[in-house]
Amino acid sequence: MVDAPGTPWHGPASVAVRQANLRERNLAALVAGVCRATSPPSRADLATELSMTRATAARLVDELVAAKVVDEVERERTGRGRPALALRPGSGIVAVGLAIETDRVLARAVDLRGDVVVDRVAPTASRDPESVLDALAREAREVRARLRGRRVVGVGVAVPGIVTDDGRLLRAPNLGWNDVDVAGALQPFAGRHRVLVANEADMAAFVEAEPAPGRPGDWSDFVHVSAAVGVGGSIVTGGRVVAGEHGAAGELGHVCVDPSGPACACGSTGCLERYVGLEALAAVSGLDRDDVAAGMGPRAAEGDVRCQVALEQVTHALSVALASVVNVVGISSVVLGGHLATLPPATLDAIQQRLDARVLGSRWTPVRVRAARGDDAAAATGAAHSALGDVLARPAAWV
Amino acid sequence: MVDAPGTPWHGPASVAVRQANLRERNLAALVAGVCRATSPPSRADLATELSMTRATAARLVDELVAAKVVDEVERERTGRGRPALALRPGSGIVAVGLAIETDRVLARAVDLRGDVVVDRVAPTASRDPESVLDALAREAREVRARLRGRRVVGVGVAVPGIVTDDGRLLRAPNLGWNDVDVAGALQPFAGRHRVLVANEADMAAFVEAEPAPGRPGDWSDFVHVSAAVGVGGSIVTGGRVVAGEHGAAGELGHVCVDPSGPACACGSTGCLERYVGLEALAAVSGLDRDDVAAGMGPRAAEGDVRCQVALEQVTHALSVALASVVNVVGISSVVLGGHLATLPPATLDAIQQRLDARVLGSRWTPVRVRAARGDDAAAATGAAHSALGDVLARPAAWV
DNA sequence: GCAATATGTTTGATGGTCGAACTTAAGACG
DNA sequence: CGTCTTAAGTTCGACCATCAAACATATTGC
Structure with missing residues (x-):
């Protein structure tokens, strides 16, 4: 992601820093280092990664271990030299x-x-x-x-x-x-x-942005669609969730897919929610609401025409609505969650292709679409x- | 603005802080304090505002003055006590x-x-x-x-x-x-x-977010529309510009106003740019391209029918396109820039009213629309x- | 002229990190 | 088996930015 033009400096940063904060921040950096790491790091690893001395790293880590914020675990012998005490985020x-x-x-x-x-x-x-x-x-x-x-x-x-x-x-x-x-x-x-x-x-x-506390996910900039009865959206940039002014970052469900489409409770017509919300898909596919997520893809593959129609409806509506979103916020990665996380790969591919056709910047950064990794909770x-x-x-x- | 759920901590923050950084950050905090202030503060003002001691504030400010990053100016006598040496951002x-x-x-x-x-x-x-x-x-x-x-x-x-x-x-x-x-x-x-x-x-x-370096504007969360030949958009949250993945935060000009509208060079149809871009407005209003900004409003007021039509077209297209944006990103303040900054107040009001009708959250936080304050450069x-x-x-x- | 008030300055103390030497625990090799 | 090498963790004094408190300075008000 490109740097936004300058970072206004009148944020929380404009507070004096004292020596105590220094220690606080280094503690935080160490915890972040332990959480972020893919394999449990040692005190020395952290010291070099954060470019502080082993002395400081060790002293601070000792405090974190005492507080059970990080745990010391045995690490398999890795080579010569004194074996390291590996560190993992505290399970307590x-x-x-x-x-x-x-x-x-x-x-x-x-x-x-x-x-x-x-x-x-x-x-x-x-x-x-x-x-x-x-x-x-x-x-x-x-x-x-x-x-x-x-x-x-x-x-x-x-x-x-x-x-x-x-x-x-x-x-x-x-x-x-x-x-x-x-x-x-x-x-x-x-x-x-x-x-x-x-x-x-x-x-x-x-x-999705942070699959485990402090561990960044594979994508750091994406639009996340959470679909259930209602359809919501959130924008993640630089690994941070951008919440709107009332924490309802995206009323994505009410982006217009077709002005001449069915009326929506919100007062408008042809809202995305009327095409990919649980109620809508249950009606079109003929499935029970609770079975939409698991059933729609397999049934369509087995030749169930109503489910095939439902998948086509999802593909069309999502590609239209997401094209607007991608064009507006300039983020070309999309993660589909909720009951849309179980869409068959072919449908995801179709959505991606239609998005590419509609999105301006796709020639430079092609649109990427994937299903959410999280469970249903x-x-x-x-x-x-x-x-x-x-x-x-x-x-x-x-x- | 609501806190986004947690702040992922794997950002630039996960770097060790040393004592030198401490001084750096306090220097930055002082400069920010000087820039942010509405009336020139003294060393003592800064010390209390940033909750550091007068000693530290003074020592650091002396360095900033020596480097001409801030200037000392005379302050009019304000009351009793030793008169303060006021500080302003350096003009050098x-x-x-x-x-x-x-x-x-x-x-x-x-x-x-x-x-x-x-x-x-x-x-x-x-x-x-x-x-x-x-x-x-x-x-x-x-x-x-x-x-x-x-x-x-x-x-x-x-x-x-x-x-x-x-x-x-x-x-x-x-x-x-x-x-x-x-x-x-x-x-x-x-x-x-x-x-x-x-x-x-x-x-x-x-x-718009920062009218002078380090000084926050009146709104910290808004969608900014920059209109010229092309129409662009940017999103500002928490006083920061959110740039997309390629720094083209918003291809707002290509949000769809009407799928059955005129063809656009981008390949789609009915894009916002075809309604409010300079070329489009020049054609509808009958004005020269360079006169659109200054002329459209006054001419319409004088009864020029083509300019009135142009204003109505702007009102309609902007309210449709911005409704999507506001719903998608959950930010309900809009700043219009470029040649749209000179729209007459009545048109701004009309846009705001139509947006209110289309935006879901407007019952909770009404949509605000204002013209950009910046000049044409x-x-x-x-x-x-x-x-x-x-x-x-x-x-x-x-x- | 003197008290009151507030700014700016000096002084030594505090606290967290750095650097370098030291200790400890393994593998490598003859 | 003993010694060398390597790397992790530990100890200790030095450094440096801040703090706290006393001090110096400049103005108002009586």
Whole structure:
């Protein structure tokens, strides 16, 4: 990615740095180094990578080990010289990631290595905010009860709607919620930790950008499509999720595919959601809503005409809508998530080809399309990752 | 703006910080403080604002004054106590901002205060890359000859096209250029300074985000439309310009307004550029291309039917195209630049109202539309600002 | 003229990192 | 088996930027 013209310097950077911050930042750099590494590094490896002295690296790492933010593990003999003590992200540090979906709630604990330590899903009978949030808090407590002494460092919640800075869910069309204080409802569970609430699309995108806490994914600039009942989008540049002004980065579902298309609840016509949303695809393919993700591709391959039509509809609508997006934001990589992550490779190829034809810059940087790697609870994982981000950013607070 | 879910920490932050960096960063923080301030601050003001001691602030500021990065000025007596020595960004530090347009080249020198010190414009007879770049270098040298001992700290170039990391202009449709090494051509002029090449739309957006170097504008999150012969767009979040993968953040001009509209050179149909680009508006309004910006509004007010039609066309096309953009990126503020900056207020209001009707989130955060503040050489100013950014980011290199 | 007030300056103390020497634990080789 | 080589981790004094607090300076107000 090209440098944006100059980096305005009136950001958080314009605060004085003191010696304590220096130590803080070096601790953070070390944790980042351990998380980023593909094979567990030693103190000496970190020192050379970060160009600090072994002395400093070792002293700081000792503190991190004492705080269990990183673990020392045996490393297989690698060559001559004194064998190194390899370092891995601490498995004793976890965050709780929660997610509210239209008909279920999810709660999981993820450790600094990105391993899902505890995982729970509970269907919700009613969509009443109070009962849903009660169920969510109950699952969260169940998760915490199964942690066997691991240290919880944060709580994140993924919600399908527009969110305020202070964790209120302003509007969730598919839940029918208006102005629900999600952070407030979960604060009793979180205790002194801040409850980090964000849009599920952003959370899922975050997992694609960073498959494990602090470890960058293979692409650092892409548009992420999270498809479920609603269709959302997030933009990732330089490995960072760009959230819009209300954390609903992309109302991608309401990009116009065809002005003369079917009416949408949003008041417009021919919105993307009416072509690739779960409801729409269930109707066209003839499948049950829960079977769309797994069934559409195989059925089409077996010759099911309705599923073939559904795939063609997805291909057409996505290539039209994403062409606009790619042209507008100048990012030519696309990751498809949710039930679109299970589209057959041939469909992905078709989408890519049609995008190439519609996108201006494709001659210079061809469009790339791939399926999301996260599981169907990516948003909950992302919520946990976000909460773990505090440890990566300021490990000093935990030593 | 809502925090994006967690900030991935594998960025530039994962480098060890040494004591020298500490000093560097504090120097940068002080310069930023001086630039950001609305009224010239004293050493003591800066110390309290940045929460460092007066001792440190004074010591570092002394170095900055010696290097002429900041100037000491008399401050009018404000109250009792020892009178302060006020500080302003140094007027002796300038950067040269260059711009290539379809039929002219621009060169200006801008100092750290944001004042344009020297300004030159030269029409170009041919569009041959070599002759245009020669003319540009000539104007740049003219500018430098008039600087009277001011110190040049960088060179920036705004170009109407897609740019690579190393300053090559891959493609500029309206110039008919392909793969021209702009940075290389200007390197002899720039000497040891890096030649910073970026898209004109991004450069112009930068000026809106930061009207003077280091001073944040009134909006920090907006979509910027730069309209000329081509129509470009840039996205600014958190005061930073988000450049796409090839620095052509937004090919906004090729967002589809109406699939059944007129054919566009890009191969598609009904592109925004065909409705609000200079050529299109000149044709509809019956005005000369150079008179569109200044003439369209007044003529329409006087009852010129063709100009009224043109304004209506602009209103319609912009509200359709921008609705997509606003929905996609979740940023609901729009700044119109280029010849769209002179649209009459009534037209801006009309665009805003139609956008509100089309944008989902407008109930929560209404869409705001305003005209750009920059002059018609905003891109050149932005190029200079970008180059000055080096001084703001690492003043230590200049002391 | 003197108290009050606030800016700027000097001084020694503090704390985190650097550099270099030292210790430790393995493999390599005769 | 013993010695050499290599590389990881450790110790210790030096350095340097900041801090804290006292001091010097310049103006207002009485």
